Amino acid sequence: MKGICVTAFEVRELSYGGFGPVTFAMHEGEIVGLSGPSGCGKTRLLRALADMDPWDGHIALQGCAPAAIPASQWRQRVAYVPAESQWWFDEVGEHFPRTPEEADLHALGLDSEVLGWPVARLSSGEKQRLGLLRTLVNRPAVLLLDEPTAHLDAGHTQALEALVAGRCATGVMALWVAHDPAQLTRVASRGYRMAAGGVLSEVDTWM
Amino acid sequence: MDVIALSWSDILLAALPLTALAAIFAWQRLGVSRTLLIGAVRTFVQLALVGVVLKGVFQNARPLWTFCFSMVMLAAGTWEVTRRQHRRFVAGWTVGLAALGLFIAGFTATVFALVALVGVRPWWSPQYAIPLLGMILGNTMTGIALGMDTLTQNAWKQRAVIENRLALGQPASEAVADLRRESVRTAMTPIINSLAVCGVVSLPGMMTGQILSGSDPLAAVRYQMMIMYLIATGAGFGNLLTVQLCARRLFDNRERLRLDRLRS
Numbered sequence: 001m002k003g004i005c006v007t008a009f010e011v012r013e014l015s016y017g018g019f020g021p022v023t024f025a026m027h028e029g030e031i032v033g034l035s036g037p038s039g040c041g042k043t044r045l046l047r048a049l050a051d052m053d054p055w056d057g058h059i060a061l062q063g064c065a066p067a068a069i070p071a072s073q074w075r076q077r078v079a080y081v082p083a084e085s086q087w088w089f090d091e092v093g094e095h096f097p098r099t100p101e102e103a104d105l106h107a108l109g110l111d112s113e114v115l116g117w118p119v120a121r122l123s124s125g126e127k128q129r130l131g132l133l134r135t136l137v138n139r140p141a142v143l144l145l146d147e148p149t150a151h152l153d154a155g156h157t158q159a160l161e162a163l164v165a166g167r168c169a170t171g172v173m174a175l176w177v178a179h180d181p182a183q184l185t186r187v188a189s190r191g192y193r194m195a196a197g198g199v200l201s202e203v204d205t206w207m
Numbered sequence: 208m209d210v211i212a213l214s215w216s217d218i219l220l221a222a223l224p225l226t227a228l229a230a231i232f233a234w235q236r237l238g239v240s241r242t243l244l245i246g247a248v249r250t251f252v253q254l255a256l257v258g259v260v261l262k263g264v265f266q267n268a269r270p271l272w273t274f275c276f277s278m279v280m281l282a283a284g285t286w287e288v289t290r291r292q293h294r295r296f297v298a299g300w301t302v303g304l305a306a307l308g309l310f311i312a313g314f315t316a317t318v319f320a321l322v323a324l325v326g327v328r329p330w331w332s333p334q335y336a337i338p339l340l341g342m343i344l345g346n347t348m349t350g351i352a353l354g355m356d357t358l359t360q361n362a363w364k365q366r367a368v369i370e371n372r373l374a375l376g377q378p379a380s381e382a383v384a385d386l387r388r389e390s391v392r393t394a395m396t397p398i399i400n401s402l403a404v405c406g407v408v409s410l411p412g413m414m415t416g417q418i419l420s421g422s423d424p425l426a427a428v429r430y431q432m433m434i435m436y437l438i439a440t441g442a443g444f445g446n447l448l449t450v451q452l453c454a455r456r457l458f459d460n461r462e463r464l465r466l467d468r469l470r471s
Binding site for chain 2: 050051052053054066067070071072073075076079080081082084085086088097134135138
């Protein structure tokens with residue numbers, strides 16, 4: 001699919017839980033930034049795009065609507081990564097549908113040994129990095145990242161930005177929610193600002 | 208040999224020490240004497256009414272009367288299951304699912320006992336059908352109430368976990384599987400415990416009653432064994448069915464967790 005310039009992820013007239021309507025699109029390999037005041041509906045938008053909350057309007061990934069495939073498959077393709085990851089088994093590795101690539105673990109400053117750790121041993125920063133990694137093993141086409149570096153120090157923030165950028169270089173799309181204008185300037189090729197009520201406007205500069 | 212009948216004055220005498228207990232509770236300001244007395248009066252009124260109605264039903268043994276009585280028991284059981292829920296499904300789903308589970312599990316177990324085990328003719332004879340149904344339905348009710356409550360309460364508390372599992376592309380059935388297992392297990396625990404201690408720590412009421420009324424202890428014990436097995440079966444299947452259906456009701460056709468369908 002790469003090379004054919006298509007609007008790979010399209011959202012038209014989307015309303016969700018009293019927010020919207022929202023219209024925007026993403027091309028293959030793009031990282032699109034999204035910022036806005038707390039409570040304006042950013043997380044709710046990501047949840048609706050992953051088909052986790054009821055919504056109305058039009059969503060399509062490469063022309064395919066969510067309803068065309070089972071919801072679980074849609075969520076593997078259009079993956080929502082919540083700001084706070086949840087861990088329900090005892091061991092870290094049990095939460096991974098497949099073993100993550102060694103290179104990806106290293107890229108985020110982790111070792112494959114961490115998969116054998118009890119969850120209780122993880123710091124909030126480790127949880128956040130591992131939360132992204134377990135999503136990546138599903139090979140999603142769209143990443144919906146909700147403040148993905150909220151718990152990370154500067155070094156790990158950079159590492160995570162680089163890892164996502166690397167994925168997007170292979171055609172993956174990312175919608176990146178963040179409050180830090182400097183980060184959005186670094187990672188996003190373009191972006192939107194959301195006002196109260198979920199109204200989107202295109203952003204020229206984050207600063 | 209006949210049971211020695213108790214007179215109404217014997218009952219009044221039995222209530223005297225209880226009244227004394229309530230008085231002491233009130234004196235110590237424990238705050239339970241009022242509910243204790245209300246409970247005692249309810250026991251009297253409810254049992255007296257049931258006695259009168261049962262006497263009538265037994266004297267004119269007709270299938271319609273047995274049926275009506277069993278429907279009243281079903282309604283009471285459904286009400287009790289619903290009452291014990293901290294969070295109920297909107298639009299009457301809790302009531303509907305409770306009634307369905309009680310009906311399918313409780314009535315099947317009872318009819319099986321009447322037709323295949325006791326073999327009483329006609330099979331709906333109220334003298335057998337009503338007490339058997341009462342015991343089985345009562346325990347099925349407890350199992351269903353506990354299973355449903357555990358499931359809905361935990362779904363509420365573990366919302367973030369369930370939704371994170373969904374976000375990772377797990378089907379709803381997988382995302383809720385641990386919760387479902389835990390609910391069934393929790394609801395089965397008291398029943399399994401009662402099987403384990405039956406006859407050692409506790410002498411079941413029905414068996415005691417039969418022995419008091421002059422039955423051969425071994426005959427009474429066999430009845431009790433049957434009842435225990437049917438109670439466990441009815442409660443177990445009822446619990447399994449309602450937990451499964453409730454777990455499905457927690458999600459919509461797009462496998463979204465719909466806690467907005469619960470109301471506390």
